[in-house]
Amino acid sequence: MDQEQASPDTTQQREEAVTAVAIETLEELRTRHKKEQRDLTAKATALKKTATKGDKKKKKEVLAEVAQLEHGLNQQQESEEKAWLAEHGSSAASGGAHEEEEEEDDFDPNDIPIDHLTMDPTPSSKQPKQHQQQQQSSGGGGGGGKKPNRQKARKDRKAQALKELQDEAEMEAAGQVNMNEVERKAIEELATVMNVTVKDVTADGHCLYNAIADQLSQHYQTEHGDMMSPDDFNEYCKDLESTAVWGGQPELLAISRVHKVPIWVVQMGSPTVKLSADVYSTKTPLMVSYHRHMYGLGEHYNSLRPNNNKHV
Structure with missing residues (x-):
């Protein structure tokens, strides 16, 4: 596949992006990164639709292209976060760690890696049902005073949000002209x-x-x-x-x-x-x-x- 060549304009844009990290809060930076991952997910879904059924060669090329785009975005985001931490210090980032632990139940559906969004959603879509069966078999209806399994509930919500994001990305790609x-x-x-x-x-x-x-x-x-x-x-x-x-x-x-x-x-x-x-x-x-x-x-x-x- 034809490889994209780095132009001076592209290099300048990357440098400006790293510089811009300094005027963002860590929360704003990560929010922007999540949006970029969602946008890339929609683009990856659209690219996969260009490979017709049975065309293994085209499918392989598309998957390679998607992997290259994901790798490039992950590298860029990693460098931006490192630049932010170098500018502000790790203490500024650790200040929000306790808040994140306290608000663990406030699940953000955007907090899903791009590699999960580009995979077959079938296994993930079945996950909530499996957790529900496990809860029923463990006697969750009893009044033993046990605290609810917050980690299991959070995984259920994450799996459901993953499927919703995949469906949304596929619907968006379906409306685009091929x-x-x-x-x-x-x-x-x-x-x-x-x-x-x-x-x-x-x-x-x-x-x-x-x-x-x-x-x-x-x-x-x-x-x-x-x-x-x-x-x-x-x-x-x-x-x-x-x-x-x-x-x-x-x-x-x-x-x-x-x-x-x-x-x-x-x-x-x-x-x-x-x-x-x-x-x-x-x-x-x-x-x-x-x-x-x-x-x-x-x-x-x-x-x-x-x-x-x-x-x-």
Whole structure:
């Protein structure tokens, strides 16, 4: 999957976020963190809906993306809390510890880790019933003067709140437009008119180059009957082969000029971009599709193969 590159703006935003910790109370900081976790839960649910049933590859990619988003948020929140404690000292934080213990029954449904919200809610939804059965079997109706099990009751409330949050996140995600599906259908319609088929390219940060490499190999097979050597293609981009730097129109233009072939870029909502079409008008163009919404972390390129190509 294409990896998101840290830009100067992103770095500055993180620094500002850490600086902002100093003017928040610890309670305000943790409240904001809970809201960020809830927002991420809704986003994770929406991403999971983009993986169609039976598509194990897409499901694996989505789960990896969700895990990366969760890891990034957890790291950011951990650094913010450490910065707050470094600024104010641990004594300021310990002042609220006794209050939290006294108000243990005032359960906050937001106090639920993100990893629980992204899992199957079935086991959690059954938990309150199990606790209820345990209470009945332990003779909770007797008048023995025993104090109610506050910890067990709190777990029951936490499980119920977890299920409610999951249901709420799924309802919110259900109302969102699946732009990945809209874009996929639009590009497939364009590809049908052009009598080509979208050939999925691995989302590893090199998708633009891999899509072009696939096109070059198809043309080479047609002309020579053998697969093009990777070295032949990587000569002009060897400086990029060890990194996941994203490519764009400048790289496409460079590829077009190096190989003296036009390149067409099919995308949703815009005319097909035809690079070097006037310069190499007699050559068969390389064709790729440009996707903005296929993956949540950035843009993606796929290769477009002719429908009647025996090498597909």
